[in-house]
Amino acid sequence: METVLAANNLSIGYPDKKQEAVIAHDINLNLKKGALIALIGANGIGKSTLLRTLTGIQPPIKGIIQLNGINLTQHNPKELAQNLSVVLTEKLPPSNLTVYELIALGRQPYTNWLGSLTEEDKLQVSRALQLTQLEHLANKKYYEISDGQLQRVLIARALAQDTPFIVLDEPTTHLDLLHKVSLLRLLKKLTQETDKCILYSTHDLDLALQLSSEIIVMTQQEVIQDSPANLISNKVFDRLFNDDSITFDAEKGGFTVKE
Amino acid sequence: MLYTKRYTLIFILLGISLVALFLVNISLGSVSIPLKEVFNSLIGKGASKxxxxxxxxxxxxxxALTAIIVGIGLSISGLLMQTLxxxxxxxPSVLGLSSGASLMVAIVILGAGIVPAVGTFFSSSYGLVLASTFGSLLVLLAVLxxxxxxxxxxxxLIVGLMFGSFAGAIVGVxxxxxxxEQLQKYTFWALGSLGNLSWENISILWGASLLGLAIAVTCIKPLNAMLLGERYAKSLGINFSQTRFIIILATSIITGCITAFTGPISFIGIAVPHIVKLLFKTSSHLVLFWATLLAGAAIMLICDTVTQWPGSSFVLPINGITSIIGAPIVIWLLFRKKKGVFS
Structure with a gap:
């Protein structure tokens, strides 16, 4: 399968004049077309920093990230926007945008200087609406719909941006179990139907194990990318939290807490 | 664009009322001139008297022309600032440009007692324009x-607000x-005035404002991306800091120039974009920009018409009127604030 994003010998962190604050090093990733990949790690381990680095918001300290065969730092902003789209956790600022208009904003990297939509743009927007089953909400204001629906709208916006790589920052955080499952199912369906590569960070390991094709695990020592089955048999999840009272139950596919 | 028909209708109505308000504004004043005569003299046929x-x-x-460009400029600046x-x-006042102008004018008028020679030179109406231009320009450079x-x-935003309080305090001292006598003179300037501008001044005012507006038009697309917040805007390929710079530059040129020639006119910049957003129920700047432009001109013409109450030779200060009309609107908007409507 074709590689969408590759990271070689990557070090991430915040370059400081006095000392380099390296958060993680020797990261090697290979994210392929049609894969749904979960990023797992304890709070404060550097998941956000890794996502920020992979989306080009902050430069790597060492190593190269290649997106679609081109060095990430050499993409110009518009090219990057045509190759990478994001879904963030932060709240949207108040506005009167409708669901349709919000999704259509995803077409900005392709539209003219005024941002007017061509037939092709409209086609892509209705395709995104259809894939996320949001057609009936198209004319609603984005603040009139539920959190779960809004999350799908934001995913539709990323789909309309028509990029081979989509990154989601903790998309399941504010949702209940039912909506978490349906959201991950949707992501899985999208990777299968559109052949996109989707990377998302999450704390729901049990769901990630069942629904992702691969998982990137960040621990204090290392960053490992592998299939859920291999990660379980290599006992990687035992090292996820630096705490003896939390152990991974391989049969259950989740954690148990020692009293 | 699903509401295109509704938009077209409101746009046509706005356009018609703008033309009507323009003619009414010229026709009314201490001496009432019939609309037909106004029309005739505007198209060059000459009036009967x-x-x-x-x-x-x-x-x-x-x-009237000053009122139009002031209304357009301040309203568009307000729209840009609210989205940015x-x-x-x-x-438009959040960047502290009008505070800068006020401070300079205050120094010239109120400080005249301390350095008389400077005072007499700058106390002429032309000197005041010069002082407030200089004041706006100084803050403009600082803001950039x-x-x-x-x-x-x-x-x-905080730096702009801080500068406003700073300037206000100095003016107070x-x-x-x-x-x-000096206080009265400063108060008159601070109340704003749309009249007394020579044709030369008006062409400078229009030229600079149109330049600022032209710069602002190039930001319509990135402004729409900014509705999703800074990070999403960046992810859509928008060069955020460059766009922010351009928006601030455009606003500074427009507000700086308007404040220099007409004094600090308040509330138009805040109130008009909100009225337009309520009227059009959209956030698309492709619509909002032109709607704000028309509505700003129309509302400023109304305010100016009210200041020269028909048949009376008494002229009210323009800043008093804009605030008297604008403040209740902003309060009313706060009361009917619903999720998302306020943006």
Missing amino acids: SAWEYIIINYRLPK FRNPLAG LVAQRLKDTMAI LSYFSNA
Whole structure:
């Protein structure tokens, strides 16, 4: 399968004049077309920093990230926007945008200087609406719909941006179990139907194990990318939290807490 | 664009009322001139009384044109600031440009007692324009410098507000030490005036404002991306800091120039974008920009018409009227604030 994003010998962190604050090093990733990949790690381990680095918001300290065969730092902003789209956790600022208009904003990297939509743009927007089953909400204001629906709208916006790589920052955080499952199912369906590569960070390991094709695990020592089955048999999840009272139950596919 | 028909209708209505308000504005004043005569002298056929034509060409038309560009400029600046700072109460004054102008004018008028020679030179009406231009320009440069140095957009907002309080405090101290005549002169300037501009001044005002507006038009697309917040805007390929710089530059040129020639006119910049957003129920700047432009001109013409109450020779200060009309609107908007409507 074709590689969408590759990271070689990557070090991430915040370059400081006095000392380099390296958060993680020797990261090697290979994210392929049609894969749904979960990023797992304890709070404060550097998941956000890794996502920020992979989306080009902050430069790597060492190593190269290649997106679609081109060095990430050499993409110009518009090219990057045509190759990478994001879904963030932060709240949207108040506005009167409708669901349709919000999704259509995803077409900005392709539209003219005024941002007017061509037939092709409209086609892509209705395709995104259809894939996320949001057609009936198209004319609603984005603040009139539920959190779960809004999350799908934001995913539709990323789909309309028509990029081979989509990154989601903790998309399941504010949702209940039912909506978490349906959201991950949707992501899985999208990777299968559109052949996109989707990377998302999450704390729901049990769901990630069942629904992702691969998982990137960040621990204090290392960053490992592998299939859920291999990660379980290599006992990687035992090292996820630096705490003896939390152990991974391989049969259950989740954690148990020692009293 | 699903509401295109509704938009077209409101746009046509706005356009018609703008033309009507323009003619009514010129026709009304201490001497009422029939609309037909106004129309005739505007298209160059000449009015039946030469006095009417003189009044129209030398007083009413310049004032109406000033009102139009002031209304357009301040309203568009307000719209730009509200989207850039993602703050519904932002307006052209948040960058501190009018405070800068006020401070300079206060120094010239109120400080005249301390350095008499400077005072007499600048006390002429032309000197006041010069002083407030200089004041706006100084703050403009400071704001642009701050905008380049500070990565956080909200920090720019705070810097602007801080500068406003700073300038206000200095003006307060200066007025404490000045005499009644100087205070009155400063108060008159601070109340704003759309009249008394020469044709030369009006062409400078229009030229600079149109330049600022032209710069602002190039930001319509990135402004729409900014509706999703800074990070999404960046992910859509928008060069955020460059766009922010351009928006601040456009606003500074427009507000700086308007404040220099007409004094600090308040509330138009905050109120008009909100009225337009309520009217059109959209956030698309492709619609909002042109709607704000028309509505700004129309509302400023209404305010100006009210100041010269028909048949009376008494002229109210323009800033009093804009605030008296604008403040209740902003309060009313706060009361009917619903999720998302306020943006």
